[in-house]
Structure formats: C-alpha cells, structure tokens
Amino acid sequence: MQTRDTILHQVRLAVTEGNRLQPAPPLPERGRIGYQGAADAVERFCSELTAAGGHPFVTPDRDAAVQRIRDIMQRHQARKIALGCGGVIEDLDVANRLRGDGVDMTPMDALAAPRFREAMFAADIGISNVAYLIAETGSVVMATAPNEPRSLSLLPPVHIALAHVEQILPDLFDLFDLYSPVADLAKPAAPPPSCLTLITGPSKTGDIELKLVTGVHGPGELHVILIGSQ
Amino acid sequence: MNYAQHEHHDFLGASNQALADPPLQAALTRLTDTLMAGNRKGYAALADSSALRDHAKRIKEHTLAHLDRYLEQLEASVQKLGGRVHWAATADDARRIIVTIAQQAGCQNAVKSKSMTSEEIHLNGALEKAGVRVTETDFGEFIIQLAGERPSHLVAPAVHHTRESVARVLSQHLGQPLPDDPKSLALAGRRVLREEFRRADLGISGVNFAVAETGSIVLITNEGNGRLTTTCPRVHVALMGIEKVIPRMRDLPVFLKLLARGATGQTLSVYTTMITGPKRPGEQDGPDEFHLVILDNGRSRVLATPFRESLQCIRCGACLNACPVYRRIGGHAYGGVYSGPIGSILTPLYDSVTLNPHLPHASSLCGACQAACPVKINIPHMLIGLRALQHQHGQGGHGGRHRGRWESWAYRLWSVVLRRPWLYRLALRGARLALRRWDQDGWLTRLPGPGASWTALRDFPAPAALSFRQRWKKDLE
C-alpha cells in the first residue's frame, strides 16, 4: 500500500512538473483517420489471410464445408479431433457427420478439467467457432467463454475455424468499438471476455537467419471455412 | 541495480569488434534491410498512416500528462475483475514481489514470454535463486538464455546467431546432434518448450498495452508463446512499466494498426491477445490467479523532464532498423538492455549520463529513426538534449573532460570567424588550399594533427573547387 501511494504521489508531482514544460493535449477523437473498411469484405478477408499464410475457403454449400474438413483431416491423417460446440459447428452438425470417419472426436462440453488438459495436448486438429473475422487484417477473433477454451485454437498443430460471412467486420476499429464500454448507457457494460485473441495466420518465427518457420508454438496451419455466398 | 544495469563497457571497442565480424555484418544487413522494407511498405499500405501516427502520439502525450489518473483507473479496473495489482518503485521491489507471488502460490516452474521490462529488472536470476526454474519461451530468447547472452534487438533478439550457432546451442541442451536447417531447429525447440508449458505452474509476461477503462492487458507475439504462457500455468504475472497504460479500449486499435506495420510490415502480428482478469467460472482453461505488477524504476523521474517523450516508445524496434549506426554495430555494442537510437536515450537517462559518454554521439542525427517511428518520437532532438546535459556535466563529448578545453577554444575561434564575412571567406580559401594536398578523389582519408581522430574512423569530403558563395554569385550573373 505504502509503495503504491509513494509511486502515485511521485507520478503526480512529475506530471505537474512536466506539464509545465509541455502542455497536454486533450484525449483526441479518431474520426475516420486510418479506417480501412471497404465494401469487398469477403474478398479482402481472404486475400489478407492468404498473405499471412492462412487458408480461406468460402462456400455456400454445407456439404462442401464438411468435405473440406474431411480433406484436411485425411491429409494430416488426424486421429484425435478437439471439437468446439454450438454456433456454426452445430449448424453444420459436424459431430454427427464426421462420426463415421474413424476419428476420435472430443466435444468441448464433454470434458472435465483433468481430462480436458490431456485431450487438448494430444489433439491433432482443433475445430472451433469464431466470434468475428476482420477483413482489414485477415484475422480470426476468438472470445474465451465456457466451452470456448483458449487451448482449442492454440494447442493442436492444425486449427480449423468455422464462420458465417456475416461475422466479418470491415476494420479493426469496428471490433474494439464493440468491446468499448458505453458511458451513458443505463446498464453497466459487460467486461470484455477473459481472453480475446486475434489470430492472423499460422504461428511464425524468423529467429534463425530470418528464415520463416511456421508452427513453432501455435498451430502451423490455419484454415478458415466461411459459409455464405461465393 | 538499476534500469539499464550493464558493464559500462568500451563502446568504441565493442563497435570495432562488431565491424570486424563478417557474419554479424551479414546478419544485421539482412535483418534491418528486410524490416525497413516492411516498415515502408506497411505505412504505405495504410490509409493516412501519417495522420494515424500523429493521432497515436497525441494519445500517448495525453496519457502521460494524466498518468496518475490513468494508473489509478487501471488499478481499479483490474481489481474489479478479481486481478491483483502490485506496485514496484524499483527493480528490486519488482523482483521481490514476483518471487513472493511464486512462493505463496507454491510455483516451481515458470515459463516466460518475451518481455524487455523483465530483462530490465534481471528477473530470471532472482527467481532461480528462489528455487523457481525459468524458461524463456520466445524461440530467439530461448536460444539466448541457453547461450547465456542478452538480446541484441527489440524484436529479433537472436539476430547475432547463425544457423550453425543455434544448432550448436540447442544440440548441447538436448544432448543430441541436430541438423542446422532452421525448420528442424525451430521444431526441436517447439518439442522442448511444449513440455515446459505442460509442466509450468507460473506464467510471466510483459505488457504491450494496458487499457485503463477495462483493466485489460494486451500481449503481441508471432509464435504464440504469449498465448501459451497465459493459458497453461495456473498463475499469471504480467509486468509493465507505468508508461504502458492507454486510456480506452477504442484507443487500442490505433496502436495495433501501427505496431506490426512499423516493426515488420505485417498488417498485424500473428497473435494479439487481450487478457481481462483471471479465468472466469465455467471456463476450462486460463490462470486462476492474475497479477499485474506496475513498475516505476526511474520512469516517473523522466516524466518530469524534457525527455518525457521517450516514454511514448512502444518498443517496435523500427528506429534500430533505420539507424545507420545500429545497422553496422548491432545491439550488443550499446552495452545496455535497450539498444539502437532509443537505447542511446534510455541508457544514459536511467543509468547515468556521465558513465555513458558515447551513446548520445552514436548518431549522425540524420532523423531516419524518427521517420520510421510509429509514434514519431523526436529521437535526434533528445540526443542533442543529452549532449547538452553532458556539456553541463563538464564532458566535452567523445574524448571526455580532457578534450573539453581544446574544443571550447575551437568553437570560440569558429564564432569569431563566422561573425566576420571577410574573415570567413579568407579562412575558407585558406582551408581549401591547405587541404588540397590530402584530397584523394574528392575525399580526405587521412588528416594530420587533430583532424586525424576524425579520419581514423571515417572519411571527410574534400572541399569543392568552387565554394557555394562563388557558385551562387556565378549563377546569378
């Protein structure tokens, strides 16, 4: 407590002293500066994700979407799948449709703590829903919640994210506006999720001679399957 | 121990060593060329990037001018969500706080995601002494930890290593020979570090930004180690300098848009993670405890001075890549935790102006750093300010005190000459005649007397055949 007060006191003195040298501007409002949103959101999302090394796949056809998942599983000879629940995953009925494929499928809502951890470390592929997508940067936005764990898009070496095209936001600014508390609303704003992650492509490192290596910690492959018009 | 504790080493000697090291020169050129090309491309691809950078700078200016208020707001927001806030006045405080957190929670294995602030407080040694194993998990930092070195770049800490030296270090750690291609090495690193994450009970991270209104902290990585550090262990400690706070959630994307573009040219780094408090009821993973350590360590002192602008730095590394000096001598030559142009300001300010006589002069004041900086920090201006401080301390610059008198006489003479046009013209003509005998294809490569110390390290352009005034007069006719 005492250190806290000493530090804050010192900061207060320094602020006053320093402000004499350089008067402080008010907190600026952004207006439209730097806004990158455009009409072609799906196209922009796909090209940015591709540039970041991810694999977008847009289809209006639910069978094609499930087939795409199957193809990825086969290419990796995946045995263990960690599967999210609700959202697009439920819409597509992924759990039942892939049941006959001879893989071991673990839905997130079926796991208690100790088994959860081992299952996540062992999974070959994680299949998740997303909160949003961002066209400007080609990012997938994951919001942690019960049955939407952080590990699902992190521990398995391959991540497949399922989304509707309506979930695309044009610009980064749009995302953080959504999580901004609105001051003059009668009900208090809900806090942001315990963990909000923007994923932009596969895990990367260039630490050895600047040679790009993917999958050094997070997934080495990121697939985004978008349901909606072509 | 203080902010930029280091060995007060021989800057010129270390620079010469770096210049005489061809693999290091090749690595530096490759890194800084690539990242600078990215920086330019990144800004060019962003609509009104210059206006957005001005905007980011104003947010920082405003925040620093009300820092006490925003820190209190941050504290309250974190506590509301069940996080704990600790205040550290010095590096020593911060080490003690983090060791105590580890001991009280019974933690034995810590994983760390890259944090320059933790380098600044020399955290690893303190934890090891208290019996807590620490593993750096950024791949570059891991190599450096195994090699017992310091990072040499803000975002590419192991730039001074080659594939062969990485293979050597990792093979020795694993007790088995590894091939020296980057992919196998990185994937071997992944396997080792996965096991560390599995067993870790303490995760230590830095903070790129802390949002006062929500109590959220933001971590940015390309590898994903920041996410693992805040997902697997049951306790998370985040360490931040007081300058890392920003007011509102909607100010955050301004910096996100600029940081990666400025650092590498990416539109966004691969993982941007915003943590708001510990794991909540019903969630399957994430830490049970969240601790935020807020560190002063000299920053509030600088806040009161004309060097306040240095606290706007978001540690992107762009000024290093842009700097003609860093590009040749690399990070270790600077001797501090922070290197490059921004390090040349931070080390003298936080360590000692008098004990780091060369750093403010390790710059041609060309301004490339400021042009590359996402928040347009006026680095050249502050370097000049530091030179002025040195002068007040009686240091005449490069040569230290003993050359002070010689220099001051030279300047006095110079001012006498400058104030008399006829004398100036005469002096120039004399110099041109006198210097002609050392002219080699337009360059003076070796001068006698006091000029020798200049030409020992660089060439001096020979005077032109016609002076500017002569050409001006001629062209007017």
Ligand code: SF4
């Ligand atoms: S001074 Fe500017 S360019 Fe240099 S590291 Fe800091 S933010 Fe980046």
